[in-house]
Amino acid sequence: MKVTDVVRHGRRCAPVERRGDISAVLYADFFMPSRSRSLASVLLLFAAVWLGGISALHYILNLHTAENKFAKVAKKDKFRIGFLPVTCHLTCPVSDFINQKMTGDNIFEPIRFSSWPELKEAYLSGQTPATFILAPMAMALREQGVPIKIVYLGHRDGSAVMVHKDSNIHRMEDLRGKRVAVPNRFSNQRLLIFRALRQAGMTINDIELVEMPPPDMPAALYAKAVDAISSGEPFMGQTELDGYGRVLWLTKDVWPNFISCVLAVHEDMIKTRPEVVQQLVDGIAQSGKWLDQSMDHRMQASQFVSKNYYHQNPRLLEFVLSKPPDRVKYTELEPLRKDFEEIEQLGREAGILKGTAHFDDYVDPSFARKTTHLRAFAWEEKP
Amino acid sequence: MSVVPAEKKTTAIRPTPPKKANPRGALGVYLRPALVGLIFLLSWDVGVRWMHSDIFPTPFDVVKGVWELAQAGLLLKYIVASLFRVSIGFALATLVGVPLGLVLGWSIPAFQAFNPLIQIFRPISPIAWIPLAILWFGISDAAPIFLIFLASVFPIAVSTISAVRNMQPVYLRAARNFELSRAELFRRVIFPACLPQIITGLRISLGIAWLVVVAAEMIAVNSGLGYLIIDARNAGKRYDLVVAGMAMIGLIGLGLDLLVRRLEHFDEVRWMYAHRR
Numbered sequence: 121m122k123v124t125d126v127v128r129h130g131r132r133c134a135p136v137e138r139r140g141d142i143s144a145v146l147y148a149d150f151f152m153p154s155r156s157r158s159l160a161s162v163l164l165l166f167a168a169v170w171l172g173g174i175s176a177l178h179y180i181l182n183l184h185t186a187e188n189k190f191a192k193v194a195k196k197d198k199f200r201i202g203f204l205p206v207t208c209h210l211t212c213p214v215s216d217f218i219n220q221k222m223t224g225d226n227i228f229e230p231i232r233f234s235s236w237p238e239l240k241e242a243y244l245s246g247q248t249p250a251t252f253i254l255a256p257m258a259m260a261l262r263e264q265g266v267p268i269k270i271v272y273l274g275h276r277d278g279s280a281v282m283v284h285k286d287s288n289i290h291r292m293e294d295l296r297g298k299r300v301a302v303p304n305r306f307s308n309q310r311l312l313i314f315r316a317l318r319q320a321g322m323t324i325n326d327i328e329l330v331e332m333p334p335p336d337m338p339a340a341l342y343a344k345a346v347d348a349i350s351s352g353e354p355f356m357g358q359t360e361l362d363g364y365g366r367v368l369w370l371t372k373d374v375w376p377n378f379i380s381c382v383l384a385v386h387e388d389m390i391k392t393r394p395e396v397v398q399q400l401v402d403g404i405a406q407s408g409k410w411l412d413q414s415m416d417h418r419m420q421a422s423q424f425v426s427k428n429y430y431h432q433n434p435r436l437l438e439f440v441l442s443k444p445p446d447r448v449k450y451t452e453l454e455p456l457r458k459d460f461e462e463i464e465q466l467g468r469e470a471g472i473l474k475g476t477a478h479f480d481d482y483v484d485p486s487f488a489r490k491t492t493h494l495r496a497f498a499w500e501e502k503p
Numbered sequence: 504m505s506v507v508p509a510e511k512k513t514t515a516i517r518p519t520p521p522k523k524a525n526p527r528g529a530l531g532v533y534l535r536p537a538l539v540g541l542i543f544l545l546s547w548d549v550g551v552r553w554m555h556s557d558i559f560p561t562p563f564d565v566v567k568g569v570w571e572l573a574q575a576g577l578l579l580k581y582i583v584a585s586l587f588r589v590s591i592g593f594a595l596a597t598l599v600g601v602p603l604g605l606v607l608g609w610s611i612p613a614f615q616a617f618n619p620l621i622q623i624f625r626p627i628s629p630i631a632w633i634p635l636a637i638l639w640f641g642i643s644d645a646a647p648i649f650l651i652f653l654a655s656v657f658p659i660a661v662s663t664i665s666a667v668r669n670m671q672p673v674y675l676r677a678a679r680n681f682e683l684s685r686a687e688l689f690r691r692v693i694f695p696a697c698l699p700q701i702i703t704g705l706r707i708s709l710g711i712a713w714l715v716v717v718a719a720e721m722i723a724v725n726s727g728l729g730y731l732i733i734d735a736r737n738a739g740k741r742y743d744l745v746v747a748g749m750a751m752i753g754l755i756g757l758g759l760d761l762l763v764r765r766l767e768h769f770d771e772v773r774w775m776y777a778h779r780r
Contacts (some may be wrong), residue, residue: 158771159698159766159771159772160767163766165596170590171590171591171594174583174586174587174590175587175591177583177587178583178587181580181583182580182583182584182726200642205737212729220707231642232725234721234733234734234736234737235721237633237634238633238721238722241625241633241634241637241638242637242642243640244638245637245638245639245641247637247641247642248642333736335736335737336736339558339742342558343558362557369699391513412554431734431737432735432737433741445728501644
């Protein structure tokens with residue numbers, strides 16, 4: 121290296137003619153620091169430009185488009201509903217989508233969560249005055265004094281216990297000493313396992329239960345980290361579709377008319393805006409009837425729900441909604457006393473419920489009763 | 504590129520010294536890391552093929568996943584969303600953490616009073632704060648920004664405190680001779696003397712802020728690289744997108760680090776490091 125090089129490169133002054141233009145100054149100073157500008161001025165300028173730029177971009181790319189998509193008419197009485205991307209909550213996006221298509225608007229804004237705790241916390245903080253939630257979780261919240269009322273069911277059946285196709289597990293008895301994954305201690309899948317164990321003459325001590333978020337279950341079964349998994353669809357169907365899972369049993373075989381998720385709303389909403397709750401329940405009921413009206417409707421739903429709400433491969437929903445068709449049901453969704461009394465009793469056995477709240481405390485069946493005369497949405501997706 | 508240290512000017516006209524690996528040459532800056540990267544990608548690819556895993560993606564699957572996201576227009580959106588949250592959270596953490604650190608580093612009573620509290624809060628993972636973030640900030644951008652702020656404010660404060668406490672006493676003695684006022688002492692002596700260490704602290708904290716982006720976006724936001732990972736887990740067998748999200752976070756982290764490193768080339772910072780190079 122020559123002296124002249126050193127001198128020339130040693131002081132990298134920004135070219136004089138480029139000064140004045142902010143971007144040139146930024147570039148010159150930040151990438152070729154010189155003695156002529158202090159760190160503080162460069163840093164402040166850079167921070168200001170960066171923060172301003174990234175905020176503007178975020179607004180344009182994310183916030184602005186989201187606003188366009190969900191709240192073109194930003195009505196202030198539009199409320200949010202929490203849901204997870206599982207078939208137990210399918211009526212929520214279906215109702216939203218069809219309402220949007222038919223009337224151009226909807227009374228609620230569906231908010232997708234990724235796991236139960238966050239969904240529950242958003243309800244507790246009042247962010248989502250209505251939510252799809254696990255039935256025993258809603259009941260336990262009620263026992264803890266949370267003003268929550270179940271107004272409708274999310275579905276019936278629609279769950280399974282899956283084992284690895286290479287395993288030797290063919291009956292409930294074969295699960296002795298094995299590791300079984302359930303989504304949550306308040307999940308009905310856990311109660312389902314309790315019930316199946318009792319039918320097989322076993323107890324909870326014969327197996328090892330672990331809690332695991334449903335999206336992680338397929339990979340865990342694939343890697344044989346657990347011997348059996350149980351959660352809502354489509355995560356069970358996924359293992360079957362991908363060729364490594366085998367159905368040990370479907371819920372309809374062990375607990376016919378099984379309920380796992382319900383639609384629950386805040387008590388204040390029932391008191392102050394009963395007509396809105398009724399409208400919500402009507403929409404969910406009509407969506408359920410629409411889904412069960414024909415296989416074609418279910419295939420349509422698979423497409424638009426996968427694409428716009430669940431961000432899954434449509435094949436997954438198509439599979440679990442059709443093989444077999446009675447894998448999950450979206451009719452007869454009125455909350456009934458005997459169903460919940462059974463859940464209550466199992467919940468007490470499983471140690472998740474104290475038994476201090478009863479059907480009349482945590483259920484308001486009046487909205488569901490007014491939906492019996494309703495028909496399915498008269499709507500078809502145009503190809 | 505750095506300014507060539509002044510003492511090199513004299514060595515340049517001496518006879519050429521014995522040949523040594525040039526740390527600034529193309530070999531050191533580009534070739535070596537590229538080679539290591541290539542070996543890493545190859546062994547990843549071979550590993551996946553050898554294990555016959557159809558769940559774990561190969562590097563090529565990941566590239567295809569990134570391309571798919573770019574085509575859908577999601578990649579830019581997600582990167583911007585994550586950078587926005589980290590930028591705002593980190594900026595707030597700097598505005599709070601640096602002054603706090605300067606005061607606590609300078610005043611022994613204040614340090615004694617507040618340091619235990621800082622040390623109690625510091626090791627709490629941002630994941631543990633998620634429920635409180637939802638309760639306080641709802642399900643908007645404010646909650647992830649709060650988590651990123653929390654994750655970075657304590658490292659910034661702690662590194663600033665230690666910068667002030669480790670300052671050479673000779674600067675203070677000299678400053679006393681000039682009879683500077685308290686405000687001037689901070690502005691003209693303490694802050695400049697600590698700046699190199701503060702910048703290093705900021706660099707490490709920015710890494711931490713970027714690190715928690717996945718956890719922060721577990722809250723019901725609908726954009727961001729952390730959200731991409733969580734969304735891909737929900738999407739069935741899309742582990743290529745999970746790894747794509749990881750790769751994008753890593754690459755952008757590298758970019759951020761390089762950017763902050765530029766600060767070390769300023770004279771205000773370089774005086775402390777130049778002789779070490």
